[in-house]
Amino acid sequence: MGCGISNTAKDDQTTLNINPQPVVPVEAKIQNETITVDKEPIPTPCREGTLDVLLGSKKNSIPGTHSTNKIEIPFDALEDLIVDETYDVTETLNKVQQLINNYASDVTKLFDNCREGKNIVTKIGWIKWGTSLDADIDEDTALNQYNEVCGYSKEEGGEDTPKECDLPRFACLIIRIANLYTIQNKGNPMDSDLESQLLTFWTSRAVPKLASL
Numbered sequence: 001m002g003c004g005i006s007n008t009a010k011d012d013q014t015t016l017n018i019n020p021q022p023v024v025p026v027e028a029k030i031q032n033e034t035i036t037v038d039k040e041p042i043p044t045p046c047r048e049g050t051l052d053v054l055l056g057s058k059k060n061s062i063p064g065t066h067s068t069n070k071i072e073i074p075f076d077a078l079e080d081l082i083v084d085e086t087y088d089v090t091e092t093l094n095k096v097q098q099l100i101n102n103y104a105s106d107v108t109k110l111f112d113n114c115r116e117g118k119n120i121v122t123k124i125g126w127i128k129w130g131t132s133l134d135a136d137i138d139e140d141t142a143l144n145q146y147n148e149v150c151g152y153s154k155e156e157g158g159e160d161t162p163k164e165c166d167l168p169r170f171a172c173l174i175i176r177i178a179n180l181y182t183i184q185n186k187g188n189p190m191d192s193d194l195e196s197q198l199l200t201f202w203t204s205r206a207v208p209k210l211a212s213l
Helices: 008-012 026-032 050-055 089-102 104-115 123-133 139-150 167-186 194-212
Strands: none
Touching: 089 104, 089 167, 089 194, 104 123, 104 167, 104 194, 123 139, 123 167, 139 167, 167 194
């Protein structure tokens, strides 16, 4: 018979005419399909601007009141108080500015009390209020300080229209009468330590005034 070739292996490797599809993971199928889901649009929240966050929304403000953590005082209304050349003018005024900022909330309360419902402090209103502090300030002195801060009228020798006494200028008036009060009690007209003067006045005169409001 000769050496024949066995058909056993061939029979075991039967060829099927089927093209199997590759197995696709379930996750891949989901990713490749477009799924339409009816959803209501999510509203985008309205973001407040930086100034709204820092200063508070205008809609929450109350007319007739003032709220601030910083009061920018006009230095030109205070420079003449520094008469001792050993004091640096800019450094001294910056220290007073910082102290006013520390007291900003209470300075605002005093301002609101002094203006009596008006937008600004009037000359008559300031004279009446300033002399009520029991700080050795009479009417003439109060008037002079007001004019020094806001400007003299033409009838009083001024050239320009006086400025309105808003919150920053009211703060300057507080500083000026603190200067006078301390000098009158210490007897040193060359004392230019405005920071210490304001501290002394604040403790002895401003705090009691605030307690009475």
